[in-house]
Amino acid sequence: MAGISTGIGLASGLDYTSLVGQLMQLEAKPQTLLKARLSETQVDAAAYRAVNTSLSALKSAADKLSDTATWTPVKATSSSDAVTVTTTTGAKPGSLTFTVDSLVATHSVVANGSYGAASDPAGFTRIDVTDSTGTVVGTVSVGGSGTLADAVSAITASPYGLSARTVDVGGELRLEVSSTAAGADGTFSLTAYTPSTIPLGSPTPGPAFAVVTQGTDAQLTVGTGPGKYAVSGTTNTFSDLLPGLTLTATRTGGPVTVDVASDPSAVAAAVQSLVTAANSALSTVRGYGYNGAGSTAALRGDSTLRQLVGDVLGAVASAVGTDDSPAVAGLQLNSKGEVVFAADVFTAALAADPASVRALVDGSTVGGSTVPGVAQRLAAVTAEATDATTGTLTVLALNKDRQASDLQERIDEWDLRLELRQQTLTRQFNAMETALGTLNSQASWLSAQLGQLPSWSSSN
Structure with a gap:
């Protein structure tokens, strides 16, 4: 709005600036309401996106459990600190014994x-x-x-x-x-x-x-029997002596034994990550949609959020096809509506029947039909909500964005309308002040003229 240029009237003594300001506050009430609605709409859009982010994290954790590598993890160990070992995708269980004959040296x-x-x-x-x-x-x-x-x-x-x-x-x-x-x-x-x-x-x-x-190659002698053989290279790092295994020698000596073994704890950690992501998503959804007494949640009572909570809990609690309950794999709900995971139960079940446990979590194919497991069901629920084009949360957030854009346009229109109204009021008060000034001048002149008339006495 333009600044008010009236000030204190010299003729009237009135504070026209204050009067115009008060009138403009009344005139601006519709715009103030629009601004409040804009703020609420923007908060709603941000809330939908926050929920979307938490469910996207859950989807990522669920998708990881559909990766074969997640179910075939291995862990490499070395019998000597003179050799460090790492594994890559595709590493398989195995064992290797060797002696470090020499390290690489530059001549x-x-x-x-x-x-x-x-x-x-x-x-x-x-x-x-x-x-x-x-x-x-x-x-x-x-x-x-x-x-x-x-x-x-x-x-x-x-x-x-x-x-x-x-x-x-x-x-x-x-x-x-x-x-x-x-x-x-x-x-x-x-x-x-x-x-x-x-x-x-x-x-x-x-x-x-x-x-x-003396310049030398790094060299290992693999094995100790008649069939032992040497491998050499221009670095101290050797790859694929076992599939997916990389080892680095730091000093000579041996024999050194490197073992690559299955690592069920890594599978359990992946399931735990899924559970953590699920509980985080549930907490976020419930927080934004809480509808209890006195709630100030941005999306309180939102039916979409209520449905999401039910879908996530159902994906975890429901039986998988004709197989056992997910509780067999250590997955279940507690009385607070949270997902709990018993890693020891999972690890024991995985050791006893790996295929069945994987079917409960990752799903299986029975008679040509896919039976989704807990992770696949969660992935489906979250995909429906978070898809970048058709996801329910995505669409809701975009709708709020459009509403906010419309409200902002109306607010901008009111800015122009109020500016014109303020200019009109200012002109009116200035005109009134001018008129009062003219009247005051005329009154002063008339008073002066009357003062110059002769006095008449009623006596003789």
């Missing part, structure tokens, strides 16, 4: 002789590089001023997979060269030549290089 050499500073002459102008097969693969020429620093730069920049640096040994510098590739294939040897006789014929050998670290 490095150091030049005989030392230097006082990196600016000292390198003592050679070229280096021949021989690879792990004994083949001379190329030559590195030392450019620049022929200093130690120039040699380091030239070796590192060469295309032979080398990295050079200077190391401080007791106050003197040594030239160290390492392979950029780990393992046995990265081994090399260097032959340096001094500059003095190269132009005249056979070059004179420069400083020799001694091995600091």
